[in-house]
Amino acid sequence: MTIHRKRNKSLGLAELIAIALGGMVGGGIFTILGIAVSIIGNMAPIAIIIGGCIAALAAYSYVKLGLYYKDEGATYSFYKRTYTSSPFSASVVGWFVIFGYISTLALYAYTFSSYAISSTDFANVVWIRKAIAIAVIAIFTFINVWSVNGMGKIEDAMVYTKLVLLTIISVVLIQHGTTDFGTFLDNMVLDAEKSNVFSILIVASLTFVAYEGFQLVINAVNEMQNPEKNIPRAIYAAIILAILIYVVISIGALFAIPTEEIIKNKEFALAAGAGNVLGSLGTNIVILGAILATSSAISGTVFGSSRQMAVIAKDGFFPHWLSLRKNNVPQNAIIAMACMASILVLLGGLELILEFGSITFLLVSLLMAIANYKIRDKTNSSKAITLLSILGLGMGGILILYYEFTNEWEQMLAIIILYLVLAIFAWFYSKKVNKDKSSM
Template sequence: MNKSYIIKKMSQHRKRNKNLGLAELIAIALGGMVGGGIFTILGISVSLIGNLTPIAIIIGGIIASLAAYSYVKLGLFYKDEGATYSFFKKTYPKSNFSASAIGWFIIFGYISTLALYAYTFSSYAISSTDFADNIWIRKGIAIGVIGIFTTINIWSVNGMGKIEDIMVYTKLVVLTIISIVLMTHGTTNFNTFIENMTLDLEQSSVFSILIVSSLTFVAFEGFQLVINAVNEMSNPEKNIPRAIYSAITLAVIIYVVIAMGALFAIPTEEIIKNKEFALASGAGNILGSLGTNLVILGAILASSSAISGTVFGSSRQMSVIAQDGYFPRILAIRKNSSPQNAIVAMAFISSLLITIGGLELILEFGSVTFLLVSLLMAIANFKIRKKTNSSTFLTLLSIVGLSMGGFLILYYELTNNWQQMLAIIVIYILLALGAWKFSSGKITSA
């Protein structure tokens, strides 16, 4: 057979496998970010700093952008779908335990958020029915929706990308419409909002604003999922930075609009009291059942796309870790480039977490984990900054900003619920033991 013909066929095959373009990649990142987090964070933020919440969200977006800087640089340098795990392993090749530990931490962080997103989906899906308070129906629906998106991810990468596009961009439109309606029909006008913001600024310290900004970091977790698709995207040199920075910018805009819509239309006492369901309640007071149903639709779309994006990206990272022997080898097996065993494992463990409960604790563990891991990525990028062509100033700024964010979250946990902080430490110890078991006996990488 002619050699040029073979090369041509191989090139065509590679092109056919590059199914994910910029729109799909932005959708994956937004799907991972705009999930259930904003509905919870809104209540916590308003309880701490009131009308200054939009400012805290913007600062949180800046922190996320600092974290993204190192991810983008490392992603373009290594071009490895193992992302966080692979970047750390290749930058520090002589410590098997460190590589195993960061792999275990990041995967279980994704598993915890996957469980949360599914639980958020089910909570909103039945919030207006007679089964709203039935915990087992709620858990059953949560497990069912994980099963649906697991099937979609196994079925087709391209199919997943197109469905993700529809869900993400539809939810952005729905959430924006809801927020604009709340802003235009609320009892608070713009001038009153500014006056309230000024009063809150006098009563709140900069320290409080920064604490809330750090807490909002979990609402931006998900942009890393873009890098997990590096083998299935076209033109990664341009699309990785474009997708990640575009997604963070869009997330900041939608979060600020949602926050302002809630603050314009809903009394702060109600936001603090209802937390996750404040938007539904506020829209219901203004637009009746139509408003409530719109919020429910937005929340369902938000959590659905978050589930889909998280299953897609984290399963590929899990497969890479298993290939290196830090998870059971069976999780590394792929069929048609899809890590089907890893996808099923993610779904099973998340479903198990939903069954046994304790999602609030798992959420806090996830938020601490992703900020810590982002800090480690910034440190790794600083070590090889010349190879990644990174700015020393921006990399150091990332390290300082993420270190401060981590300190503020731990301070918040310690002063508000030290028992929960102790439980998070216990989880880390258990995961470290698992990482040690799989790393022991391995020959240190050269």
């Protein structure tokens, strides 16, 4: 994904779509499926589609800002350049974006470990799962620090192989499932009657983290062909393809795996279900697909987010030592990202990490929509669509917080405290930047 952008100086539409899909289809579907089914049953595919629509609304402002600024710094740079007189705003966005990436890094690693040991006797041993998650973060940290240039072809192979495997998994599950289409529709109607609109929208909001990654296209603006046409084409095409992939996988799982099994084994539901349908071969195919999906996402997230962290640190909003590079590699930022993701793995379970990631990227995307609205005349943006984006993203964040308050208020409290801590650090560094400027 991100490594492509360092190796190729002329990226076409196909490569850009692959970059976005590599970032989005990175283990999210393996994680969200069990949680979605546990809340709304067979209505999960509908929620996944709605989540994709929310992602498309978020993408609208990213596309408009990306075409206007043409800045590879993307989210952080867009906000900093829109609100030039507010260092605190830029600092807050920088802190939130980076910790959003840290949460997705933890999510991918946790999913990797859940599937890696899903067919063993240790499948439900939490400390072993967390140890493996931290180990895989360490492996890709080492690779990014010492062998970045050698990862390009490996990354390509992982991205394309995982897409092929996900397609095979979906088709096999649908063909060998015990549920026919009529029964599936009947179950969907029953679940629709039991689930209220709020539950469906809450799940749709939770799935937003599975669409995080389309922003990677904008990071490649300096190395792509015809950005005016290819940025919107690549991002919207990738989101549509991700929706199709996620929906087909979720339908395949619901056709082949009893909902109670998906809920029981929600952290590795596809592997457990495929094993019941196809035996060890099915389990191994799913495990391989999940490992490839999460591995490529971990590698790309470590690579890209560490460089963004170094840029933010260079501007003074993170400690200066995080901006230091050796052979153009921000080793300190890479190691810091890995350490913080490992701490999050230790402290939180799958749902906490998922919900923090979803809220964070909803919030950051909301800030991008607000920034785009501020300069909508310059970006030639539709006022109606931008306002709809603000409404949709704002409602998504509120719904997740409502779900947390009514079901897991301790988790909600932990998330709010974390945001307050991040805001305090952002305020401290923005004051430091202001002081340094005034003393010059």
